[in-house]
Amino acid sequence: MQYNYVGEPNPNLLCCICRAPFLDPVTTRSCGHTFCRTCLVQALDHAKQCPVDRSPLSLEDLTPTNPIIRALVDELIVECIHTECPQTTQRQLLTSHLLDSCPFSLVSCPTSQCDETLHRKDLAKHDCTNVTKLVPCDLCGTEISLDDLELHVSECQEDTTSCTACSVSLTRAQASSHSETCPATIVDCVQAPNGCSWNGPRSLFESSHKSTCPYEAIAGFFALNSTRHTQLEQENNILRYKMATLEDTVHTLRRELQSAKAALGPWYRADGVSGYSSDRQSTSSGLSSSISTSDPTPPIQDYNALAAYFPSEDTPSNRAAGFSSPSSQSSWEASRTERIAPLNLSTSLEGALVGIRESVVTLDSALDSLGRRADIALANETMRLNEDVMSLRANIHGLRMQVHTIMIERNAQVTGRNPEMVDGAWPALPTGRYYSGTKL
């Protein structure tokens, strides 16, 4: 056994022949040198002398080495010989480790019927119930498991049976070939597929019926006919398949067309509406009626009715002229109908959408400026009215003052009282205003 020592062993314990720690060391009686027993025995085979000092030596001159040396080498620590096993142990204990505990040692399954060898660690997982003993079949000698034996015997090719028609005894393997040749077996006429109703033993068919059968006489015609028939069938199948494929394609195209129509709405126009519908009538009459009834899309007739909502033509210059004088109320009114953005049905759907979008943006800005103008006008009006009200109020006030003065004067004249007496009644009244009021 090759040991893997842990660490460097003491060089005094190395055999000078194998350069490894002594294994079962022996010492020479004459010169006292120590070697492994196997190393020295080999060396003495080549030369009867001590490998160290070349003194004459024979196997009889060897003596077991001092027990101290033996113990020193036996207790050296070695790795397990299985590289997967991390265990290290004294050299003298490695054998028992391998025999009793190393999980990587190969052991045979303890079940008597199972002869599998596996790692000790896998022994617990090992399930040998599936492995059953094989027994040979009595008839054919094939090795087979006990469970399958019954089934095997019932169909074993070596089993003997007898022919039902001629009662010859046969093995099963021969039986199938015999039934095709047995002269006693009842057979139908070979022309049975073509209508011959004769049947009887095979021997009789060959000897008598074959020559008299009316169908056999025109066998050539049948053969020719049947090949043509199969050809036609094949062709028919191919055509049917093609037909199905084409129908599928038509359905798919129809669905796609409908979804396209739905997406396009009024923008959908086939190349020549009338041409399309007439085409469609002719095809739909040819195709199955289910296709034409399942078509939910209404025919496109309302193109002209829709066109009324969308003025057919408006040039950008026209539009620009309309927006060039927004301040003028009258021109706004006049050009109002032309301000609506044109929707050109002759362009693509995308182009029309872009046109609409542009119009909306323009409308938005126009509305914005209109609102601002209205605001300014309203503010101006309000200020002017405010001023009017103020001046009116002042006038009324002056008039009131004058009326008041006149009334006081008249009272003074009537009662003869001094007008200065009532002056205190209006202490807040500024004299200036009073006089200015009088001047008015």
Next chain:
Amino acid sequence: MALPKRIIKETERLVADPAPGITAVPHDDNLRYFDVTIQGPDGSPFQQGIFKLELFLPEEYPMAPPKVRFLTKIYHPNIDKLGRICLDILKDKWSPALQIRTVLLSVQALLSAPNPDDPLATDVAKHYKENEKDAQRVSREWTQLYASE
């Protein structure tokens, strides 16, 4: 045939801790075959020469001696034209206790101490015996010619 542990150990030590003036490198495809160089020992006519040798460990090694042969031409009484060496430990005096290292050290020692009394190249041995000075001159010349870098 697996390589014995002893050979692996010896090779490892030769590469990791070579003897002075001696190198031995095993071939990649045959670990029993070594390319060896030995420096000529100081004070000998082979001083400053680098001598190439081949060394082969036979199947019976270490019970049988290694086979060693000079590849570089050398003027030495114990080494012939084919590079074969007359050295007792390579023949009858081999012991399994010897190893590659000791063999190569012995060869190096043989360069320091030619032994014309046990010759292999008889003409060289005769030259050494009759006129040692002149023979050493030739040895030096050959070393210059064949064993310098």
